[in-house]
Amino acid sequence: MPRLDARLKLVAAEIRGKIHADIGSDHGHLLAALLSADRIERGIAVENKLQPYRNSSATLERLNAEVRLGEGMDVIEENEIDSLSICGMGGQSIVRILSEHPNRLPKQLVLQPNQAIASVRQWARDNGYWLTDEKCTGTKRRFEVLVFSRFGPPHDPVYQKLNEVGLDESMGLMFGPWFLLRKDERLLQRLAEEQRYLQSKQNLTQTSRARVETIRRLLSSDHFLSR
Ligand SMILES: C[S@@+](CC[C@H](N)C(=O)[O-])C[C@H]1O[C@@H](n2cnc3c(N)ncnc32)[C@H](O)[C@@H]1O
Known part of the structure; x- marks a missing residue:
């Protein structure tokens, strides 16, 4: 079983779905670790580039997983998955992938943007996903993992909690309401x-x-x- 780095370990620990899709799977290690530990029943890896697609296929060969070559959520169907991860990309790319097929998104999203993290929080805030937790690695470079659940309107109450301690929503979007x-x-x-x-x-x-x-x-x- 591939060993996960601290960043992907944090991501793996948050995943709750039985059928989980990982967009931009690259080496396929995240799904391999989840399947080997019986944390999920089935995995779908999505890659838009050939070599990472081949790498994921090799890693996941004997596991209950499917590897799809395609763009983000284009190759996922409505109601097909319970949870979704997108890791190691910029926030803008993550938001673009999430925005393309909103009807195909599952209830739980576990996202690890490398930069432009505020844009991911803002997207979730505007699209009925509540930030239920956020974690960060203790490594030299700080990686943040954001965990969202779809509740729909009303707005995410975590920003109201910030107001109650005298902080504003813009601070939460920029630096993370739970961290604050x-x-x-x-x-x-x-x-x-x-x-x-x-x-x-x-x-x-x-x-x-x-x-x-x-x-x-x-x-x-x-x-x-x-x-
Ligand atoms: C920097 S790697 C991160 C890999 C892995 N998720 C991780 O965190 O270690 C990003 C991967 O996402 C893939 N990718 C980028 N945009 C994508 C998209 N729209 N659909 C599918 N895969 C994508 C790239 O080919 C690359 O393998």
Whole structure:
């Protein structure tokens, strides 16, 4: 059985469906680990490039899995899967894949965007998925894993919880509402470092100025000062 790195271990631990699809499966290790541990009954790996498709096919050969060559959710049917993972891609690519066939998405999504994580939270916020948990690796590079469940409207109550502790939704979308509510120490250290870095720069873009201001408000909020 392939060994998963810390990032994919976090993803695997969150998956709850019996029939699970992994989009952008690459080597196929995530599904192989889930099937070998009887964590899922059947796996569907999706790849849009030939060599990763072959790699996934080789890894999953003797397991209860199917490997499909195609674009994202194009090759998944409505009501076919219980859960879905998309890992190791940028947030914009993840959002594009999720947006293409909204009717084919399952109840549970486990997503691990490498960048533009806020765009994934925003997509979920606008599309009836509630962020039920978020985790991060303890490795040098911080990888975030977002776990969503479809509840439909009303809006995700986690952003209301943020308001109750004096923080706003935009902070939650940017840095993760659960990390903020839990006063995640590693996130705080990273924000303090980013604040020092941005403040040391001469000419900040408008986006960076807005970000440094949000970090300043967060770090000086009662919620964080009272920890
Ligand atoms: C950076 S790798 C990440 C692999 C694995 N998910 C992981 O986290 O270790 C991204 C993989 O997704 C595949 N991919 C990218 N866009 C895709 C799409 N729209 N549909 C299917 N596969 C895609 C790429 O071919 C590549 O193998």
